[in-house]
Amino acid sequence: MRRIALAILLLVVVAALLAPLVAPFDPAAQLDIVGLRNAKPSVAHLLGTDAYSRDILSRVLFGARTSLLVAFLATMIATLLGCVWGGIAASAHGFVSNVMMLLVDVARSVPRMLLFLVVVALMGALTPSPLAILLGAAAWPATSRMVFALVRDAESRAFVEAARSSGATRTRVFARHVLPHLLGPLTASGALLLADVLALESGLSFIGLGVRPPGASWGTMVQDALPYLGSAWWTAAVPCMCLVVTVLSAAALADQLQEKGTRSETAVPVP
Amino acid sequence: MSFLLRRLLHVFAVMAISTSLGFFVLHVIPGDPLGMSTEQAGRRAEVRQQLQARYGLDQPLLTQYGSFVRRAVVGDWGNSLSSGRPVAVSIKEALANSLLLSGTGLLLALVVGMSVGALQGWKPHSMLGRVLGSTLTALYVIPEFILAIALIFVFAYSLSLFPIGGSTDPVLSVVGSTTQQLRDRLWHLTLPAVTLAIGWGAAVARQQRNSLLEIRGEDYVRTARAKGLSERAVFLRHVLPASLTPVIIVVGLMLPVLVGGAVVVETVFAWPGLGSLLLRAINARDYPLVSAAIVLTGVVVAAGSLLTDAVLVALNPRLRATAGGSAAG
Numbered sequence: 001m002r003r004i005a006l007a008i009l010l011l012v013v014v015a016a017l018l019a020p021l022v023a024p025f026d027p028a029a030q031l032d033i034v035g036l037r038n039a040k041p042s043v044a045h046l047l048g049t050d051a052y053s054r055d056i057l058s059r060v061l062f063g064a065r066t067s068l069l070v071a072f073l074a075t076m077i078a079t080l081l082g083c084v085w086g087g088i089a090a091s092a093h094g095f096v097s098n099v100m101m102l103l104v105d106v107a108r109s110v111p112r113m114l115l116f117l118v119v120v121a122l123m124g125a126l127t128p129s130p131l132a133i134l135l136g137a138a139a140w141p142a143t144s145r146m147v148f149a150l151v152r153d154a155e156s157r158a159f160v161e162a163a164r165s166s167g168a169t170r171t172r173v174f175a176r177h178v179l180p181h182l183l184g185p186l187t188a189s190g191a192l193l194l195a196d197v198l199a200l201e202s203g204l205s206f207i208g209l210g211v212r213p214p215g216a217s218w219g220t221m222v223q224d225a226l227p228y229l230g231s232a233w234w235t236a237a238v239p240c241m242c243l244v245v246t247v248l249s250a251a252a253l254a255d256q257l258q259e260k261g262t263r264s265e266t267a268v269p270v271p
Numbered sequence: 272m273s274f275l276l277r278r279l280l281h282v283f284a285v286m287a288i289s290t291s292l293g294f295f296v297l298h299v300i301p302g303d304p305l306g307m308s309t310e311q312a313g314r315r316a317e318v319r320q321q322l323q324a325r326y327g328l329d330q331p332l333l334t335q336y337g338s339f340v341r342r343a344v345v346g347d348w349g350n351s352l353s354s355g356r357p358v359a360v361s362i363k364e365a366l367a368n369s370l371l372l373s374g375t376g377l378l379l380a381l382v383v384g385m386s387v388g389a390l391q392g393w394k395p396h397s398m399l400g401r402v403l404g405s406t407l408t409a410l411y412v413i414p415e416f417i418l419a420i421a422l423i424f425v426f427a428y429s430l431s432l433f434p435i436g437g438s439t440d441p442v443l444s445v446v447g448s449t450t451q452q453l454r455d456r457l458w459h460l461t462l463p464a465v466t467l468a469i470g471w472g473a474a475v476a477r478q479q480r481n482s483l484l485e486i487r488g489e490d491y492v493r494t495a496r497a498k499g500l501s502e503r504a505v506f507l508r509h510v511l512p513a514s515l516t517p518v519i520i521v522v523g524l525m526l527p528v529l530v531g532g533a534v535v536v537e538t539v540f541a542w543p544g545l546g547s548l549l550l551r552a553i554n555a556r557d558y559p560l561v562s563a564a565i566v567l568t569g570v571v572v573a574a575g576s577l578l579t580d581a582v583l584v585a586l587n588p589r590l591r592a593t594a595g596g597s598a599a600g
């Protein structure tokens with residue numbers, strides 16, 4: 001299971017990286033708006049063409065670049081921010097810690113969809129990096145809650161107490177004993193976050209708030225294809241399948257990592 | 272201080288900070304509510320100034336914030352800048368539609384999700400448990416618009432059992448009898464509500480299962496087994512009730528979706544709810560409408576959080592004795 005999921009993810013990443021080399025056409029080129037409108041899959045166009053006569057295979061490959069870039073960046077941002085914030089809040093104790101966690105509550109109480117609507121609609125369609133920052137910013141409170149709980153849990157463990165009593169400095173205890181304790185849960189939650197962000201990004205692009213056209217993201221491709229669901233279903237099916245397969249692989253990986261974590265005494269709290 | 276009073280203060284602080292942040296973000300980000308209407312009508316500068324004065328947009332930001340707070344407390348939001356209709360009326364119409372859709376979805380999700388989660392937690396390592404687990408994870412992470420499109424493709428396009436979108440039939444909603452209208456609403460409601468219920472139900476079921484697994488390892492469960500209780504009695508009397516707390520918390524965190532959380536599904540199915548209203552309002556920089564929505568969301572989040580706490584206190588007597596921190600935290 002885990003190998004298959006990893007293999008699929010790797011394949012998608014490689015396809016995204018090599019998109020300019022392997023894509024048979026320019027993803028934005030409208031090849032023949034009359035003759036190739038919603039053309040069925042053929043030898044020339046392996047996955048057919050969309051309503052603007054653009055080659056779907058090329059668009060899917062380039063779409064992978066956008067979707068993955070945004071998802072990876074956002075996951076990194078959320079994890080880093082969550083670690084720093086949650087780690088400091090957990091180590092600080094007292095007033096500072098309370099205020100920091102209150103702010104996490106505030107951030108968490110903002111429904112993500114409302115946040116996206118306000119920011120994206122006000123700033124217009126986004127390029128991938130601001131979109132990634134936005135998605136990462138929406139996900140960090142959950143991560144920092146998890147890190148907070150994990151650090152507090154680690155601090156109450158015997159191995160941390162042992163390190164402290166043997167005279168290790170606070171920084172050393174944190175870097176050598178608490179941080180490794182977090183790695184397993186963080187990879188598991190990171191994989192799930194990746195799936196989650198990928199789904200969110202495509203959802204935003206789908207309702208027209210994500211990547212600016214004619215840039216291809218899997219979500220925008222589905223949006224373009226929606227009016228032709230009855231007549232040219234493959235234009236929607238291809239990006240949908242790509243999304244489903246990628247998201248499922250990431251989630252399966254997360255599940256496996258989490259199970260592994262649970263078996264090795266460290267329980268992974270669900271964010 | 273009692274637990275609930277502490278939580279009340281906490282929730283109120285969260286609400287005040289988040290709605291104020293919402294206000295400032297909205298006003299600081301560039302864009303002008305009068306831009307569109309003045310440009311379109313080719314209105315002159317004086318007209319623009321008059322309009323700004325009329326809506327209080329020429330006041331300093333802090334004064335505008337003051338009136339935002341006053342309006343939030345009184346609940347009077349004046350007229351929408353884009354449609355000219357009272358904000359309260361627009362919001363009420365859309366809210367009714369959103370509540371109907373998301374409420375049905377959430378209810379379905381709860382019933383199905385908790386049953387499936389319990390079924391899975393009963394024998395987690397059996398074949399059935401594993402298959403259910405993978406299916407739930409899949410349904411949990413698949414984007415809801417893809418679920419929506421799949422449902423539309425199968426049940427609306429291919430089988431023609433349900434409508435492709437909309438919330439009512441334009442003819443029946445005027446001339447139909449009450450029963451006809453009711454049936455028509457249900458008919459339109461089915462696909463979007465099921466879409467929402469699948470994703471949310473999977474989330475509830477996963478939480479229920481995780482929580483059951485955690486509790487199975489507790490000491491008192493071992494004690495119950497050691498007393499000689501049957502596996503069934505242990506599960507129903509000791510494990511299942513204790514597993515509800517995290518599930519209730521997750522549902523409490525989900526309550527805000529009742530307000531505008533279903534934008535994507537509303538968009539796919541052309542459902543005239545709060546999400547789509549908000550989308551239009553933001554695009555038009557309709558400050559009163561968006562402000563009202565922000566406050567409404569804040570209130571619902573706070574209410575959901577408090578409701579969760581109240582239910583938890585009712586179910587768990589230990590919380591009444593210890594005035595500890597947030598139960599939901």
